[in-house]
Amino acid sequence: MNQRPTILSFLFLIFLSFSTIHSQKLLSGKVMDSKTQEALVGTIVKLVKSNAVVVTDFEGNFTIQSTNESDEILFSYTGYETIQMPVGSQSFFSIHLIPGKLLDEVILIGYGSQKKSDKTGAVMSVNSNELNIGGLSDPIQGLQGKVAGVTISKQGGDPNSGFTVNIRGAAGLTSGTGPLYVIDGVPGVDPTNIASNDIESYNVLKDASSTAIYGSRGSNGVIIIKTKNSGLSKSDEKVHKVEYSGQYGFDQVSKKLNFLNSSQMRDFATKTGRTYIDNGANIDWQDAIFRSGFTQDHTLAFSGSDHHSSYRASLSHLNIKGVLEGSGKQRSIGRLQFTQSGLKDRLTVYAGIGGAIEHNDFVNYGNGISPTNVLYQAFRRSPTDPIYNADGTYFETDRSFQYFNPVAIIKETQNERDAKRFFGNLNVKLKLLDHLVLGVNGAYTRNDSTSFYFEPSYAASNTTKGFAKRTYNNGSSQLIETTLNYDLNYKNKHSFNILGGHSYQKDSYDGFFAQGKEALSDYLKSYNLGALINLEPGSIGSYKNEFLQASFFGRLVYDFNKKYYLTATIRRDGSSKFGKNNEWGWFPSASLAWNIMGESFMNFVNFFDDLKLRIGYGIAGNQNIPTNVDAIFYIPAGTAIDPESGNQVISFQNSGEVNPNPDLKWEENSELNIGLDFGILKNRISGSLEYYRKTTTDLIYKFELPVPPNKNRYIYANAGEITNNGVEVSLFGIVIDRKKLDWKTTFTFSKNNQKTKQLANDKYDLDEIKTLYVSGRGLVGGENYSQVIRPGFEIGTFFLPQYAGLSDDGKFLFYTKAGGVTRDVSKAERREVGHAQPDFSLGWSNYLKFGKHVDASIAVRAVIGFDVLNVTRLVFSNPSDLPTLNVLEEALDEYDRGLTSSPILSDYYLEDGTFLKVDNVTVGYNFGLNKSKYLKGFRLYVAGSNLLTLTQYKGLDPELSYGGVEFGRDQYDVYPKTRTITFGLNATF
Incomplete structure (x- = not known):
């Protein structure tokens, strides 16, 4: 047998393998943060031509085999600039990635996104690491004081009441003032459906040219909330992450009223000789109804992603024990999100589903001199009255009309609610052509709540031998939106983005209530209304209504050579809330921007790094009014005898409320906005100046009419005009930027003047x-x-x-x-004699980092001249x-x-009422875990909320709730403000 060919083949293979080994090269290196010099664990390192991929270890190091010196190596890390460079003859790479905050930030603008440098309207973005933390009963509280022109306020500290959000003043007299919330692309979602720890960023659209894409729903401004979602990565290797966030907070009443104690009461009676009944006690009734509160908030999240798919699942639980005895809130939220790409990345499907279960324990307050108003009864009660009798029953006496023991009211009254919320959406994007994308977005939300109220027959404050009531409310919303988006860049000078779309929304509401008196058994409370003897006409009621809206919209975004920008929007909205003659309305807007730094004459100006002038004008309709405002309702009018049967029946009568108005139409908001964006000192100081003028015409108001000749007493009609004029300043500064100390600061200034121009027209006089x-x-x-x-x-x-x-x-x-x-x-x-509108408002936030491990933040807010x-x-x-x-x-x-x-x-x-508040102070410690195999991040922190208020105001707290057009009153029966100290930790695995 001839062995020669076999030997030659063997020698050839050996030679070939040695040649291959010789052509391979081992590349290594380290990836670090360009500022802190900290290792970036998990950085994706990829060879572009060979598709070889590795990730950096816990010290930022990597090794990878290269077979081609002409290949290119790519370094990618979330939140940092991606670097791609030739391999060449280099074998060791020392890479310093630039954090994304130093790059051109991307902002959300509604049905899309754009670079911050390309914006033409008044849009502000706030990321999660810039928000207030600790003891948040509402996610929107984290945004307080962070955005110029946005007022977030709440009188008192009730965990069951929400915050009032007002952007650039109220847009009407009777319509709501709250902004439109858009969560993960779905408009109209309640932000309490998500946990604070699930929020990645807020984008606030303030002027009409920015909000016009949302039509009438955005007339009071738009807040776009982006939740945390791992998103698709650039790597084919699946990366998984587990995150836990836990907070424990301790709440105290920040300030109590200075009521007389028992000694002062007795001294006054002795001094004046006035008749006085001394029951021998020494009670501080504020201490009797107030307590130390407690808040705990936990979030556990699992996420993972690669180039084709991603997921995130989170579970949150919030438990608040209020500082007012008997008040509290428990809420659990679960969310699941998936993103999947296919068809060679031409198809992207996002699906999100979430649910919340909430239980609320309420205490009666805020209802004036009502016998069950716990705060009013506690404040007026004599400190010499004991809480209990000797036998342990509640002490009651008749010092005055409707004078009752507030502790008894709290303990004996059932006042609670159970709520369930569901939220789901599906978003599909298909690239039909290279520059044309079809989008379909569908969403469904549902809110169900049942309320229980019961006063026992033995309660001194109850005069009906027991009273019980149950109420059920349901609301649901269905949304379907279809868009076509065409994006083209022509010769790197002309950039076009054209959007067209259709939206359809249906909101449905229904509910019922039943109540009665004279309970057969106090044990059953409100759970069995059949145990109530007295059911009067009007004791049972129900309702059902719905609201429909259909819209067509389009938007053009154009820029020429990154110097001249144009955004034009048109939207046509149809709403079932208005008269049949005015169900549809047109709402256009346009805005221009000029990048002055792009001009050649600015080459000789070294003072500015960025300078851009913006101007925009838009018209929006306002439909924030109740549904069925022109419906005729009938109510029970008592009992009567049916003449045919002789039986007793319930008779009904016209409710006497509202006359139909087929000419009722949209309130119309027109707004001019002029803005200037700038950056100096190598952008160490940057910011924006805004001037706006907003005019609302055809105000919707409930006018009173004579009866007869009119069938009913009122009519909703359009008449009147109000204006909002304002100035806003937003500044961002890098004060110190060193390895051992990093200090950034933001400052906001807001001034708004809201004035009534007229209240009448030719037909309706007011x-x-x-x-x-x-x-x-x-x-x-x-x-x-x-x-x-x-x-x-x-x-x-x-x-x-x-x-x-x-x-x-x-x-x-x-x-x-x-x-x-x-x-x-x-x-x-x-x-x-005075004005409740402030002269101006200020916000000042500071973020500091000391070395690699210690960080701190402080947020201060002031409202001046009201x-x-x-x-x-x-x-x-x-x-x-x-x-x-x-x-x-x-x-x-x-x-x-x-x-x-x-x-x-x-x-x-x-x-x-001028005040300055220290809203939030946080100090944290980040543990260095570069050598840990499983634990990638661990942070402990302590945060204080509402730590200090400086004011000359004599009441409890000068902060007002700026909702609508009624503000400026500090009522005595407001839930007390709280001071909170929170201990928390964040861990990443």
Whole structure:
């Protein structure tokens, strides 16, 4: 047998293998953060031509085999600039990736995104690491004080009440003022459906040219929320991650009112000789109903991604024990998100599903002098009254009309709600052509809640031998949107993005209630309404209605050579809320931007790094009004005898509310916005200046009509005009940028002036609107209003009798129109004495990092130059109630100066509400875990919320809720503000 060919073949293979080994080269290196020099664990390192992929280890090191010096090596890490470079003869690579914050940030603009440098409207973006943390009862609270022109406020600290969000003032008189929330591309979703730890970023669209793509739903501004989703990566290797976030917070009432104690009460009775019943106790009734609160918030998330698919699953649980006895909130949220690509990346499918279960424990407050108002009863109760009798029952006495034990009210009353929420959406994008993408977005949300209320027959505050009520409410929303998006870049000078779409939304609401009196058994509470004997006409009711909206929209985004930008939008909305003659409306907008730095004459200007001028104008409709405003309803009118059968039946009558108006149409908001974006000192200082003028015409108002000839008393009609003018400043600064100390700061300034231009038209006449009424002991009648909406004046202007001193016998004196004084308040002139709108608002946030491990942040907020009507002083600082009822310590001073009048509403109780708050302070420690195999990140932190308030205001807290056009009143029965210390940890595996 001839062995020669075999030997030659063997020698050839050996030679070939040696040649291959010789041509291979081992590449190695280290990838670090360009600023901190910290290792970037998990950086993707890829050889472009050979498709070989590795990731860096826990020290940022990597090794990879290369067979071709002409190959290119790519370094990619989420949140950092991607670097791609030739392999060449180099064998070791020291790579410093630049953090994404130093790159051109991408912002969400509605049905798409764009580079921040390309924006033409007033859009601000805030990432999750810039938000307030610790003790958040509502996700939107994290955004407080971060965006100029956005007011996020809440009077009191009730965990079951939400925050009021107002962007550039109210857009109407009776319509809602809340913005449109868009969560993961789905408009109209309640942000409480997501957990605070699931939020990645907020994008706030403030002007009409930016919000126009959402039509009438965006008339009060738009907040786009992007949740955390791993997204598709550039690597074919699946990367998995587990994240846990836990918070434990401890809450205390930040400030209590200075009511008299038992010694002061007894001393006053002795000093004045007034009749007084001393029941021998020494009770602080605020301590009796307040307690130390507790908050815990946990989120566990699993995520993973590669080039073709990604997933994220999260589970959150929030538990809040309120500082007011009996109040609390528990909420659990689960979310699951998937993204899958196919057809050679021409198809992308995103699916998200989520659900929330919530239980609320309520306490009665905020209902004036109601017998079950826990705060009112506690504040007025004598400190000498004990909580319990000797036998352990609740102590009750009749010092005054409707005088009840607040602890008994809390313990004996059932007031709770169970809610279930579901949210799901499916988004499909298909690249039909290289530049043409078809998008289909479908979503469904559902909210169900059941409320339970029960007062037992033995409760002293109950006069009906037991009262029970159950209420069920359901709301659902269906949305389907279809878009076509054409994107083209021509010769790197002309960039076009053309969007066209259709949207259809159907919202449905239904519910019922049943109530009754005289319970057979207190044990059953409200769970069995059949155990109630007394069911009067009107004790059972139900409702069902729906709202439909259809829209067509289009948008053109164009830029020439990154110097001149144009955005034009048109939207046609149809709504079932309006009269049949005006169901549809057109809403256009356009905005221009000029990148001044792109001009050749700026080559000689070294002071600016960025400079861009923007101008935009848009029109939006406002449909934030109730559904069925022109429907005729019938209500029970009592019982009658059926003449045919002789049986007793319930008779009905017209509810006498609203007359139909087929000409009712959209409120129309037109807004001009001029902005200037700039950067100096190598962009160490950057920011924007904004001026806007927003005008709302055809205001929707509920006008009163004579009956007869009209069938009903009211009609919704269009009349009137209001304006909002404002200036906003946003600044971002890198104060110190060193390895051992990194300090960044942001500053916001906002000034808004809202004024009424007119309230009437040729058909409907209205001179003024009396508003902001107050209530309390001695305050009865229809003249206890404090503000008037009047053409030519600011919204929130106080018109009150002006205090002129005391008479010789201690009665209040007020100025008259003729310049004299009177003790009869009905003869006093109501004068313009103050304004609830602030002169301006400030926000200042600081972010610091000390070395590799320690970080800190502080957020300060101030509202300057506004007036507050202190209704607490009005009701509780009058010595005429002593010593029967408790009062503030100020009442002793009032007695000493001779006051003998009962409480009378006037500017005597109007105060400057200017304040500065330290909203949030956080200090954290990040552990270095480069050598850990499983634990990739671990951070401990402590955060304080509402730590300090500097103000000369005498009440509990000067912060107001700026919802609608009624603000400026600090009512006495507001849930107390809390100061919270939170301990938390974040871990990544």
